Amino acid sequence: MASKKSPEYRTLREHFHDICDALSQVPNSISPLANDLCAASIISTTTRTAVTAIRGVAPYDLASQLISAVHVTVEYSPNKFYTLVEKLNVHGFNELAQMLYEKCEASGGRAAPSASGEDVGETPPTSNNTIDFNHPSLQTGPSFRDLSNLVAARIPNKWRDLGLQLGLRVSELDGIYDRRNRVPSHCYMDVFELWEKGAMPYTWVTLLQGLSSPFVNETGLAIEISQEIIRRNN
Structure with missing residues (x-):
């Protein structure tokens, strides 16, 4: 696995x-x-659908979901960062793309995508240290029992x-916090119920991407859960 x-x-x-x-602008x-x-295998089809098909979600929230998914991929395949920057440039975010190139170079990365023929769009390897977001088992909806045991009880x-x-x-x-008297396990159940009824896809993929996001920062747990769900269905 590529270093964080x-x-x-x-x-x-x-x-x-x-x-x-x-x-969002x-x-x-x-x-x-x-x-x-998605075509470059940087995000899953589930993420693409969530970002492109859902209505009534603030642009910043859609962008956050999209870039969170990219962030997970870049953790395992740093070259995908350059593909992201290339795509930003193609879509007119030239100054942003240039800034990202320069900041990455200053941190020890390369200044631009390789011109040597290296495929910066390669699919991240599937191994014991990665999550196969396209696996059929992860496209299903989790049970509340699994959510309680695998997520709420552990974080x-x-x-x-x-x-x-x-x-x-x-x-x-905020309403959950007040209504559930600040009891984490009870708060989690309300979170999961609202998620199931909400706009975000109710699948393991969505949950695992949320866990792996820089805001939650539980990539290790996400990997363990993905392996457990896939193992059950093999």
Whole structure:
């Protein structure tokens, strides 16, 4: 697995909000960019569908979901960072793309995609340290029992962070906090119920991408859960 401290990973993490801000200012660019990133095997078809088909979600939230998924991929395949920057450039975010190239180079990465014929769009390898987001088992919806045992019981204090990644609004999370008397396990159940009824796809893929996002920062747990779900269905 590529190091979390790769220049590409660090640059994307540091400028995550800059990218989301830029995309949210041009909301019509988000869906075409998602289509291109899916075609380049940087995001899953589930993420593309969530970003392109859902209505009524704020542009920044859509951009955040999209770039969170890219962030997960770059962790395992740093070269995907350069494909992202190329696509941003293609879609008119030239200054942002140039800034990302320069920041990455200053952190030890290369200044531009390789011209030597290296395929920067290669698919991240599937191994024990990666998540195969396109696996059929992960396209299904989780049971509340699994959510309780595999997530809530293991990271009890991250229900709010995860809830944001599952599409809940801050006001909804505040209501859960008050209504459930601040008991994490109870808060989680409300989060999962609202997620199931909400706009974000109710699948393992969505959950695993949320866990792996820089906001929740539980990639190791996401990998373990993905392996468990795939093992059950083999």
